[in-house]
Amino acid sequence: MNKKIALYPGTFDPITNGHFDIIERALGLFDEVIVAVAISTDKKPMFTLDERIEMTKEAVKHLKNVKVVGFNNLTVELAKELDANxxxxxxRAVSDFEYELQLGYLNNSLDDSIETVYLMPKLKHAxxxxxxxxxxxxxxxxxxxxxxKEVQKIIGSMNSCTLR
Incomplete structure (x- = not known):
């Protein structure tokens, strides 16, 4: 039986309880979840890629079958490298749907073996x-x-001047 590996890409600037909720729920559906933190310079992130990776790793360290990676290439290329399909x-809301639908179609047009699964966070995180x-x-x-709480602790320990 093939392992079902899911890739959860995003900027995670920073990772929130909503993201974490999606990760936990994805673990109930797939054998492994890889959280892929995008460099995303076009979004001008508040935190560096290394800081975002560290925060994400800390947030998920107690979860089995979750891996965190950074990336700076097409999501479908990363998925192929990691054997995730x-x-x-x-x-979160209807306003997310149109963009996410376009992105899902785009990724599938680049690699038709890629499926996109949309998950809603629990209402309290929406x-x-x-x-x-x-x-x-x-x-x-x-x-x-x-x-x-792990992310809050990291951010709290940062000097306020590092928060750009």
């Missing part, structure tokens, strides 16, 4: 986005209810 994408968290962080707002 399933992409996980999160949907409003959380990395951009909302970054906004709060830029004003030293409370984020502990939005982030995995």
């Amino acid at each position: 399933i992409l996980i994408r999160g949907l 409003f959380i986005s990395s951009s909302i968290v970054r906004g709060l962080l830029s004003f030293n707002g409370k984020t502990s209810h939005l982030l995995p």
Whole structure:
């Protein structure tokens, strides 16, 4: 039997409780989940790629069958390198759907062996986005209810001048 390996790509700037919820739920469906942290310079992330990888690794370290990698190539190329033929994408609201649908079709047009599975976070996490968290962080707002505790601890230990 072939192992079902799912790739969950994103910027994870930073990883939130919503992302974590998707990872946990994906583990119930697939044998292995690889969280792929994109360099994503076009989005001008608040945290460096290394910081985002570290935060993500800390958040998932207690989960079995989860791996974290960084990447700077096409998602379908990374999936092929890692023997993953399933992409996980999160949907919070109807506003996410059109973009995610286009992305799913694009990835499938590049490699028709790639399937995209859309998962919704639990309702209590549906409003959380990395951009909302970054906004709060830029004003030293409370984020502990939005982030995995390991991520909150890492961010809290950073000097405020490192938060760009």
